[in-house]
Amino acid sequence: MPARKIILNLKNNTSFTNRVSVLGGLSDENRNNVNASTQYLYDIALPQGGNPPASFEASTSFTLQYRNVGSAIFLTATGLTYGSFERFVESLNDLNLGIFNVAFPNTNSNAIVTYNDVLEFGDLVIN
Amino acid sequence: MAATFPAIKSTLAEPAVSVTSVGDLDYDTLNASIGSFAYRMENIYQYVTNIDQLLQPLYLKKYNKQGDKHVRYLATTVDPYQFTSALSTPTNNLDYDFDSNNAFEPTLLPNVSLDLRFNIREMNPSDLLTRGESNFGDLEFFEDYTIDF
Numbered sequence: 001m002p003a004r005k006i007i008l009n010l011k012n013n014t015s016f017t018n019r020v021s022v023l024g025g026l027s028d029e030n031r032n033n034v035n036a037s038t039q040y041l042y043d044i045a046l047p048q049g050g051n052p053p054a055s056f057e058a059s060t061s062f063t064l065q066y067r068n069v070g071s072a073i074f075l076t077a078t079g080l081t082y083g084s085f086e087r088f089v090e091s092l093n094d095l096n097l098g099i100f101n102v103a104f105p106n107t108n109s110n111a112i113v114t115y116n117d118v119l120e121f122g123d124l125v126i127n
Numbered sequence: 128m129a130a131t132f133p134a135i136k137s138t139l140a141e142p143a144v145s146v147t148s149v150g151d152l153d154y155d156t157l158n159a160s161i162g163s164f165a166y167r168m169e170n171i172y173q174y175v176t177n178i179d180q181l182l183q184p185l186y187l188k189k190y191n192k193q194g195d196k197h198v199r200y201l202a203t204t205v206d207p208y209q210f211t212s213a214l215s216t217p218t219n220n221l222d223y224d225f226d227s228n229n230a231f232e233p234t235l236l237p238n239v240s241l242d243l244r245f246n247i248r249e250m251n252p253s254d255l256l257t258r259g260e261s262n263f264g265d266l267e268f269f270e271d272y273t274i275d276f
Contacts, residue, residue: 002248002249003166003247003249004246004247004248004249005244005245005246005247006148006150006157006166006225006243006244006245006247007148007149007150007242007243007244007245008146008147008148008149008154008242008243008244008245009145009146009147009149009240009241009242009243010144010145010146010233010235010240010241010242010243011144011145011146011239011240011241012143012144012235012236012237012238012239012240013139013141013142013143013144013145013238014139014143014144014237014238015237015238016237017234017235017236017237018143018144018234018235019186019232019233019234019235020144020146020232020233020235021230021231021232022146022158022231022232022233023157023158023161023166023225023230023231024158024161024225024227024229024230024231025158025159025161025162025225025226025227026158026159026161026162026227027162027227027228028227028230030230030232031158033143033144034142034144034145034146034154035142035144035145035146035154036142036143036144037138037139037140037141037142037143038136038137038138038139039136039137039138039139039143040134040135040136041134041135041137042132042134042135043132043135044130044132055130099232115139115142115143115144120136121134121136122133122134123131123132123133123134124131124132124133124134125129125130125131125132126129126130126132127129
């Protein structure tokens, strides 16, 4: 008998607003965000390791390191920042490495957060 | 000057966003069936105790055969004086299917549990065969088939 309904319960267990992709099938690159317990957070508005805060007005591109969990070598994905934080986030999401959400861990910080148990992320470089 | 930001990695005690299916199939199996089966979405029913969650946007992404992406922003509304906890949104006019070329992306507020019920119509390739034959039993069915991609 054909199915008549699909019932899902979605529960956000974090203190951030998150967007997820559901029912996209196995070809959906963003499906790995669902039911993932490993969090990757980039606190990009605060200096990290002595680097200056990211200035998106002067930036042109970014690179993001990623690899399959267990792999030894990081691969690099590259995108354009288009000179603004919002366009940078859109560009990051166009990489098809999962959905990256904007998070605000504290009052003076912009952060990017994603969840993934299949891919592992390394450094984010804003040029 | 380039700025480098290392990932702050942490392992959570439970999934950040958990999705479970209420029914005979668990979510992973249901998700894997999409493509072999397609589900025409006819209605979305949302239940949540947080009224702000009902106002969060739903993104319906469609990809055509050229790979172009079309994003439909499904805005919802509720009467703030009714203390509504559920919302039913007809989607018949959207022609939206769960068929592996699309993605359904709800936005979840922090620490919110959202119940979604999709009224669907299940479709599979054998629906094109109307006389009870199988895909492999009647090859003449494909005589007039035109490849348009």
